[in-house]
Amino acid sequence: MPLFTGVVPPVVTPLTADFGVDWGSFTRTLEHLIGAGVHGLFVLGSTSEVVFHDEPTRRRIVEHAVKVANGRAPVLVGVIDPTTDRVIGHARIAEAAGADAVVVTAPFYTRTNQAETIDHFRYVRTAIDLPVIAYDIPVCVGMKLERATTVALAREGTIAGLKDSSGDDGNLRYVLQDMRNDAGFFGMTGSEIVVDSCLAMGAHGVVPGLANVDPHGYVRLWTLMQAGDHGGARAEQERLCRLFEMVWVSLGRTSAGSAGVGAFKTAMRRLGIIDSNVMARPQRSLNDDEAARIDVILKATGLID
Amino acid sequence: MPLFTGVVPPVVTPLTADFGVDWGSFTRTLEHLIGAGVHGLFVLGSTSEVVFHDEPTRRRIVEHAVKVANGRAPVLVGVIDPTTDRVIGHARIAEAAGADAVVVTAPFYTRTNQAETIDHFRYVRTAIDLPVIAYDIPVCVGMKLERATTVALAREGTIAGLKDSSGDDGNLRYVLQDMRNDAGFFGMTGSEIVVDSCLAMGAHGVVPGLANVDPHGYVRLWTLMQAGDHGGARAEQERLCRLFEMVWVSLGRTSAGSAGVGAFKTAMRRLGIIDSNVMARPQRSLNDDEAARIDVILKATGLID
Amino acid sequence: MPLFTGVVPPVVTPLTADFGVDWGSFTRTLEHLIGAGVHGLFVLGSTSEVVFHDEPTRRRIVEHAVKVANGRAPVLVGVIDPTTDRVIGHARIAEAAGADAVVVTAPFYTRTNQAETIDHFRYVRTAIDLPVIAYDIPVCVGMKLERATTVALAREGTIAGLKDSSGDDGNLRYVLQDMRNDAGFFGMTGSEIVVDSCLAMGAHGVVPGLANVDPHGYVRLWTLMQAGDHGGARAEQERLCRLFEMVWVSLGRTSAGSAGVGAFKTAMRRLGIIDSNVMARPQRSLNDDEAARIDVILKATGLID
């Protein structure tokens, strides 16, 4: 059986006005997700603004999440930094703090090739006693985990699964087909908008940032697909696609990064889950005008009256 | 007067077999450079494998460089990490350790736009009491510092200068022209192979990784250009271009990153400056066959008999 | 009702040893497709090596296809060249030759923006009395037809439909949702490997180059999806994915373009549909060793014994 399946949101890290973690809001976010029936929690992913946090803060975030989850959902932890030994440092902290698995990208800033990247995952796997999940996110790290790379790492047991945020669903499909006879492997999509498609082609789960705003929607979508109700799943997915349009509201004034997570935080604030939509420096937070436009989207998709 | 001018090599960080800093080799590298007459030392740049080093190691590298330099050459320090507050953390360490300036890239992994990147430099500048040098290296961070961004930061006094490793020499020229009447500003190229051109268009210095191998060559090139001897400078530059071909020797088997710095380390080992050509994990070091091919280049360019 | 739906293969143009069109093989190709029950024929697309053919040859190809089809399937004609007036020239020829619609890309070589590209489609539409289908293929033309561009052109009636070869299925989904209440519009995917997904999200058809090799497979896939048999469709799609692996057999020795269409031609030769796998100059044709590897794939997917 795959180690993890289902809806595993990359959990937003709520901040205070002075850029510290807002622990109360973080607790409410975790409870909101667990209460909606998600199947796992992915903390310290890109949506968590992971690369903005230093080591001590990351440690506290993991400890807090593990404590709040309290066994109700597994806690996957992103150990994201440019190079191998620094990633191993984060991974050991995550392990000590009670993580159920670590999520590892290819190196970045430095430019490694596929062979060196394979070694990177092997070094990390050897250094800890936790499952390693490969995180394919070329838009952030500048390289794609090729099908052959992922499959080689999976077959030799270095990685337990894949989180695919590359947008290359054809490649994901080939990886899933290649690993079909290896029951332990799982592949999840990082997409918000083609989740039904990816599940239909055999993906074992989904890691949508938008689930911070509407976890019930993604759990419904998952359940409908499990039941083979493709029509119902499509309708739910299309509602979530309309909801996802919030990520373009501030684009231009803010960067793509700020626009996406900033929109999630702004919607979560409106829904009473977190207190502030502050983004880590130097990102811009959404303003009142943008928040009003997000309210319109929340209303149109049934999240507020 | 510009704060820094001339040849400012990005200093290689020699490693031991178990990936620690080889302090003896590092000392010899620094002495080799200072002895050749370089005008400054840039530690913890990309060529230094900066993103492979954790905070304590970076601190010791700066302290060591400052101690060895002992005022004979200014020490510029790369404070390179994905986001603002982590960069500020490195900058404060560099300041405490005696750096003469810090060198800052745009944020990476996260995707900021030009406006957020301007704020990034402002935040760093405000947090420390050292000159800030902008480091434009799109191949590593995924975005270019646009001419308007650099000039705005320079005119308001946030940055004292620019290290341009973008390869866009036309853009560097425009920045130099825009800042012509601001005597304090300096622009340096990170190129190894068009240094004469960049100096001829008004650049104030050069930061070539290859100077680790042949600092005398770059100092000669600088001196010839200062004397207006364009023909002599071109001849020296062309010899250095032939020397630079070492960076393609291992390409394919290793990544571009490993191939470049790995070649410098391999040549420095052959020249007796450092003990080992080990590269930080997960990069591949050059093998004996590749080292032999580099020997041929060193011979053809007069560095060994 | 959408003007066109279903399986509309981009028809390969078989060549003789001296690079002329092999009309006999072309006839057999068209009959092979029509006989398998495809719903339309797209001649002079990228798979047809359209940009290798001059105007007179293109005219004869359209005339031949229209004559062979003889009303059994509509004939869509690619009118692909860099700029507006040259595209209009091709479109008028297609119209005179009996085409049922023309398929138009964004300008290329020149670099137009979205606004100029909108004008491009308007100019073409005004010049002829045939439906215009937008062809989104950034890998060939260097720009993406943005969602807003496609939807604007569709809503004003300039384009009747979209052939999406961009690989951005999320964007295709948004276009389909935006146009949901406009019954006349159709969106087709150019993918070979996520056809079931695209149909499940509402696409009206598929234009797979691989259908030249196995049209029955894509017709089966279409029929299964029309019947709501997602499981059966997935199994058929996965067989076609294994078949599609032929496009990587010669990659490296040949370019991506030669490798894909060259593989289709090589397989069609083996299946007795065409006489030669010659590719237009300067592309490389597949060699005997590569052909043997394609035989293995044909056998594994049930196309030969």
Next chain:
Amino acid sequence: MPLFTGVVPPVVTPLTADFGVDWGSFTRTLEHLIGAGVHGLFVLGSTSEVVFHDEPTRRRIVEHAVKVANGRAPVLVGVIDPTTDRVIGHARIAEAAGADAVVVTAPFYTRTNQAETIDHFRYVRTAIDLPVIAYDIPVCVGMKLERATTVALAREGTIAGLKDSSGDDGNLRYVLQDMRNDAGFFGMTGSEIVVDSCLAMGAHGVVPGLANVDPHGYVRLWTLMQAGDHGGARAEQERLCRLFEMVWVSLGRTSAGSAGVGAFKTAMRRLGIIDSNVMARPQRSLNDDEAARIDVILKATGLID
């Protein structure tokens, strides 16, 4: 001796309001350039909007240029279309019309690799009895002519020279060094803004679109560099850099392509050389407000009072 050297402007093609060639303005443009002392004329390049013109128009443009030039300057002719046999068709027309050489890009729309591109140049060279000049313009064709490709073609005699519009001046320098002992080869830069640098590193000429506006400036720059007056050349180059800023005036409203050539045409209209600044469809022409901003630049750089 290299076949061609010096300033060889890519000649703008003036248009009438209905998008035909304005032959009177074209004659004045050619006379303007020849009168300023340019060393060659490059018609049907990217700046000539070559891909907008059909075969008959291209033929007339070459015939017209050859007739006006009348031996006072060699006429180089771009034979630019996506694929080999269509390029050969254009090349034969150019040859018949009296061209002194043809200028050939890599194939485009289709995606060829370096090996296929080498064959492309060989096929073209074999088909005609004129020198072939390689035109490296990745921004338009989507691939770079690698150093090894260019040097192989040059050494075997397939190409007589290179026009480099890639912006990769380091690569140009290596090609020039590799070909140093082959006196027949020439390399020219397509840059407007680093001409002094490229000449200083050994380039044999320059093909600047901006020379349509200010040919005297580029001839002065050439002459100063021939005389070894680097300081004088730099001052002239910097004035031309300020003039070149016209290409960004309309950017955003128009595409990059329209903004550049459109600005040249607008300036030429102001200088009385051509009658209209019309751009070929679907490109946008510059408007009155943009023309006024270009006037300011013309004044600041001494071209109008």
